[in-house]
Amino acid sequence: MIGGASSSQESICGLGSWDMNGYLPATGSVVLSPSFSGTERVLPTVPPSDHSVRNSAVRNPADDDALIERTLAGDEASFEELIRRHSRRVFSIARHFFRHPETVEDIAQETFAKAFFSLASYRRGASFEQWLAKICVNNCYDELRKRKKRGESLISEMTEDEGTWLENKLARISFEIQLGESERERAAEIAERLLTGLSAEARLILTLLHAEERSVREIAELMGWSEAKVKIRAFRARHEMRRALERLTLIEQRKRKGREVQAVES
Amino acid sequence: MNCREVKRQTRGGALQSALVSEVRAHLEACAQCRRRTSLDRLGASLIRAYAEPRADEGTSPRSYFFTRLRARINEGHATDASLNFWEAAVIAGRGWLLAFGAVAALLFAASLSSLHLQASRYATGPDLSVEALALPSGSENILIANGESLSHDAVLMTLVPEDQEHGRK
Numbered sequence: 040m041i042g043g044a045s046s047s048q049e050s051i052c053g054l055g056s057w058d059m060n061g062y063l064p065a066t067g068s069v070v071l072s073p074s075f076s077g078t079e080r081v082l083p084t085v086p087p088s089d090h091s092v093r094n095s096a097v098r099n100p101a102d103d104d105a106l107i108e109r110t111l112a113g114d115e116a117s118f119e120e121l122i123r124r125h126s127r128r129v130f131s132i133a134r135h136f137f138r139h140p141e142t143v144e145d146i147a148q149e150t151f152a153k154a155f156f157s158l159a160s161y162r163r164g165a166s167f168e169q170w171l172a173k174i175c176v177n178n179c180y181d182e183l184r185k186r187k188k189r190g191e192s193l194i195s196e197m198t199e200d201e202g203t204w205l206e207n208k209l210a211r212i213s214f215e216i217q218l219g220e221s222e223r224e225r226a227a228e229i230a231e232r233l234l235t236g237l238s239a240e241a242r243l244i245l246t247l248l249h250a251e252e253r254s255v256r257e258i259a260e261l262m263g264w265s266e267a268k269v270k271i272r273a274f275r276a277r278h279e280m281r282r283a284l285e286r287l288t289l290i291e292q293r294k295r296k297g298r299e300v301q302a303v304e305s
Numbered sequence: 306m307n308c309r310e311v312k313r314q315t316r317g318g319a320l321q322s323a324l325v326s327e328v329r330a331h332l333e334a335c336a337q338c339r340r341r342t343s344l345d346r347l348g349a350s351l352i353r354a355y356a357e358p359r360a361d362e363g364t365s366p367r368s369y370f371f372t373r374l375r376a377r378i379n380e381g382h383a384t385d386a387s388l389n390f391w392e393a394a395v396i397a398g399r400g401w402l403l404a405f406g407a408v409a410a411l412l413f414a415a416s417l418s419s420l421h422l423q424a425s426r427y428a429t430g431p432d433l434s435v436e437a438l439a440l441p442s443g444s445e446n447i448l449i450a451n452g453e454s455l456s457h458d459a460v461l462m463t464l465v466p467e468d469q470e471h472g473r474k
Contacts, residue, residue, distance in 0.1 A: 122374075135356040144370055152377045208350075209343050218354055226354035233351055249349040250356035281344040 103167035107158060118158075122151055125168050129175050135250040136179040136242075138231065146182060150175040169260075176247070176261055183239035201229055202295070205288055229287070236283045241276035248273060306331045311338050315345065 103124070109117035126147065133146035153174050154161075161170055204225055218226050234242050247253045247261070255273070259266045306314075306327045314324055332339045 134358065138355065140362070144373075148370070148374045148377055151374055152381060155378055156381055205347075208347050209340075218350055223354045223357055224359070226351050227357070227359075230351035230355035233348065234355065245348070245352055246356070249352040277345060277348070280348040281341065284344050284348055 104163045107161060107163070107167070110155075111158060118155060121154075121167070125171050126151075128168055129171055132172060132175045132251065133179060135246055136183070138227070142182070146175065146178050149178050153178070173261055176243075179246075180239065180243050183242055187239045201225060202288075202290075205229060205284075209284075209288060233280070233283050233287065236286070237276070237279055240272060241279040244269070244272050244276040245280060308335060308338050311335075312341070315342055 103121065106117040106121050110121065129147050129150050130143060133143040133150075137143050137146065150171060154171055157174075161167065204222070234245075237245070244258070247258050253261065255266050255269045258264070258269045258273075262269070264272075306324075308331075311328055311331050314321075314328060332342055
């Protein structure tokens, strides 16, 4: 049991026992151990940059299955262990889609809450992490669509520096554009403007392709789409991204011309 | 290597090393492909930069992560428990209700069109095959297709819709 369950275990919302109300068999009360509620737990929210999280997290599915069985039987510490095992990956996915820590945590929480309520429907023997990843990606997609629907926009005008940087990058004939450490923050801010201008679907596909570095087949499995559908959507998403980038550079060019005209006139 | 081939080779992101020099040569000569490839590469780099963790980002969830998760799970619980039987049934059967509604609408439309068809047929008169309507009006009896013999007036009466007949009366 993680952190060691003690007799002073606190129950969820102080109800004393956790009636699963149909989700779990009523074989016992489920209480949270102190480690679950503790503030000292250290779980990495940030993925390593080389995406080793996805590859290193290959575990024996039987271990996860045993924990799931125990959770379904009412052992809350087992669910806690499942979270501990897989939170790194879940946070990593959410972080690829969103930059703000609050949003990332919200997505992670939603993912674990949904997983908890759907645990009985999880097919034993399959990869639990993959199952969680599906839930998490779908949560991210829902959030992107919600934001688009609300018309939420974070687009602000690019600074002169950012515009020049973007144009310089585009002017280079380089197959691989390498970004230095000092450039990353600026690039991320421009990326935020770029991504906000894209449709939710394009953003989903491009993030899975470039940030998550998933193959077409992996995306197809993750989203439950056919590979052909993924390819078509990726093609459209790239087209959308190119247009959005063109718009950003055009705006910058116009601004620059305007400044030049003003300078000449004055 | 032509534009189409370059497009095809660079689409997936990864390029075979043997083709790099050929693609590069084409890109140097073709401004359109160069622009397109640059935009693709730049876009991908920007997205990667966006996903990269910042230096000041912590490596642990906030202290209230588990408290909030617990509350959220409990909230989901409470919401579910507060549903009465009919609410739960409506949620569970929402799909079935939609399907049932669609079928009912189709049946209603079908019955309406059937009624309309019958009415239009009725408006053109009863479906009698009268062979001898062309006989002069002075004739005593008219022979109907089924061998029945009716007077001229009786035949005319059968050709007038019932409601018009009542109206006339």
